[in-house]
Amino acid sequence: MFTRVVFVLLLLITGSASASLINQQRLPARYMQTTEDATIWAQVGNNVVTVGNVRAGQILAVVPGAADYYEFSFGFGTGFIDKGHLEPVQGHQRVEDTLGDLNKPLSNQNLLTWRDTPVYNAPSTGSAPFGVLADNLRYPIISKLKDRLNQTWYQIRIGNRLAWVSSLDAQEDNGIPVLTYHHILRDEENTRFRHTSTTTSVRAFSNQMTWLRDQGYTTLTMYQLEGYVRNKMNLPARSVVITFDDGLKSVSRYAYPVLKPYGFKATAFIISSRIKRHPQKWDPKSLQFMSVSELRGIEDVFDVQSHTHFLHRVDGNRHPILLSRSYHNILFDFARSRRSLAQFNPHVLYLSYPFGGYDDKAIKAANDAGFHLAVTTVKGKVKPGDNPFLLKRLYILRTDSLETMSRLISNQPQS
Template sequence: MQSQHKIVAVLLGIFMSFLAPSALADLLSENSAAKAEYMEAQRNSEIYSLIGERVIPVGQVKKGQLLQVFPAEAEYYEFKFGNGTGFIDKEDVRSVAKSRKGNDSLAELNKQVTNQNLITQRPINVYTRADSDSETFGVLEENLRYPIIGKLKDRLNNTWYEVNIGQRLGYVSEQDCEIDNGIPVLTYHHLLKNEENKRFRNTSTTTSDVAFSNQMTYLKRAGYDTISMYQLEAYLNNQINLPGKAVVLTFDDGLKSVYRYAYPVLKNYGFRATAFIISSRIKRHPQKWDPDSLQFMSISELREIQDVFDIQSHTHFLHRTGPNRKPILLSRSLHNIEFDFERSRRALEQFNPHVLYLSYPFGGYNQTAIQAAKDAGLHIAVTTVQGKVKPGDNPYTLKRLYILRTDSIPTMAERIANKPGAVVTQ
């Protein structure tokens, strides 16, 4: 037990600081070229991995089972775990003869990514064959997303999912888990107290401070992790391990009400969020609070919220509608749109040198806008089309969800739960 606590302490020291996916991938692949070796678990051994931004126990490998591990200059070995790296105490495994590498086909384990994950809602067994009477390879803990590399049917026509743990092929029954139906990306704009909301009561994009606080309280109590857009990008590309309960919080426009009402709640719960800022509307100095007008955050206010909010782009001058009430972006040329995207990135670099993500104004986009986003070096663009985000989705047309001030907490819970098609149109 003491050695396991030592592993956690060592790994937490390495990983607790935030890393962008590219840096994380580089760090975790340092040993990829090192000589791998199959080792046998000497006892039922706890394993760990980086899930989101925390190194946590993620399961167990049973005594006598083999893992392909990589050497590390620490008290643990590394091995392939999902879309990342797992860790096991060096004292828990021992070298085995080459003849004991197991019967798993490396071709089977290295086949094409399926863009599908399973989600564990409780600790589940991983078997050595697609048979619950077969030997147990190990256990996956609850609240994990784990990549599926294949599916098959057993003799009773039950479905089994194939998974790769330490270059060993394992089998999970579909009855023990759920299929990952995507991560909800929640959209917010304006917040006001009910008693001060005179102008925006009939605006669907305005929510109350009480409704927002209740929604965040639900997320906290239900065990959701708030993940960043960087992590969402890595999830899209099958480059990161994430918890089963994950949500992205986004706020469009950069309104002062977000600083006033959302920021304290998010900070209190230790949540992270993304603010998509209209860069031309940033104020030089903070404005006196006026609930009857749409006010935008100042430079100092944007700097203050950065311990919670990641600053990204909502364009520079393109957040307007034309005479036909359609977003002007839809009528602009490729060059014009690209110039605006790049100008917004430059304006926001004072807050964030990694402006890689975009929210289309009013959710309006077309192929020209998508091409402009690519040309401007942006990695992801979000829309107002309702739905969740799954691996393999087009990164320039990602869906989001609205939770309205009139929505009950059970309605919110249903909408963001891991269920297919849990979307309600505004």
């Protein structure tokens, strides 16, 4: 037990899967057979958790790990299994799927588990059970097929074994919701922005965050969202990204105290030219921006990213001014914003287009300026393989009920 605790702590410190023997040293795999039902675990998001079990008699391709553990491929990362549950494969024993096609590409799709989910050796509930995937996982799909009863099966790969999950036991992933907020006020002080869709109430925001906590959601960083878009990271099924545009003072005053006790993470897309040198006296009747010290005070919850430097303006026709600027002007602004925000975050890699306005020039400039992803105001969820510079988001309004929020962020396809 002591060895497991030390090993898990080491994984969390070193980055686990990214520092694994499989990914870094590429040691040759050995085929081993489970001698009994064996628990497996892996890094999912920031945590090393139990991710299921493998039944006795199953063959896995593993490599040496820590003293008491083997490592094997699990999703987009590395799984771990106690060496005491494995023994060398005897003779020329084979399995039907010949241990899987190591070069077969993934399909840019995942399945989601909402409970412990059976995994089979063939696309039939009558086939031998391979094991179980635990609740709250996103797992990459290789392909899908329908059986004779027109039932859909998902083909997956675990430890270089091909295995199957029924669509009756798991859902296909319809994307991660990225929630968009701007301004928050108490109901009694909101006299100017009550009918502004981008202003929500402290009460509504607090209720929404409590609902997410109670439903077991994990709040992702933009770095984790990038791992998801690029198919490089295992993440929980119940995942959401929280973003705030502009950098208004109400974020530090009202949003931060709600998020911090829950251990939630969020992203603040900051208009870098509007950062104040000193905090302003609170005035709910005006749009005030955070100061240097206020931004530093929320860094344990909010990750600072870019909402441009001078381009957050509209022209005489109420169109985003970015759309009328040249590529070089946009590129200069994006680069300036990244430099300005480096005092808060040396990894400013993500952009929110001002007013959701973008064109081909802006997309190219975002890429050339060194951003990895950019978010829009187009309604929808983020899926693997999406254009990284045209990611969709969702608005939860002050007047939306928790039932409405549940429908928006649930795994149902968006209309």
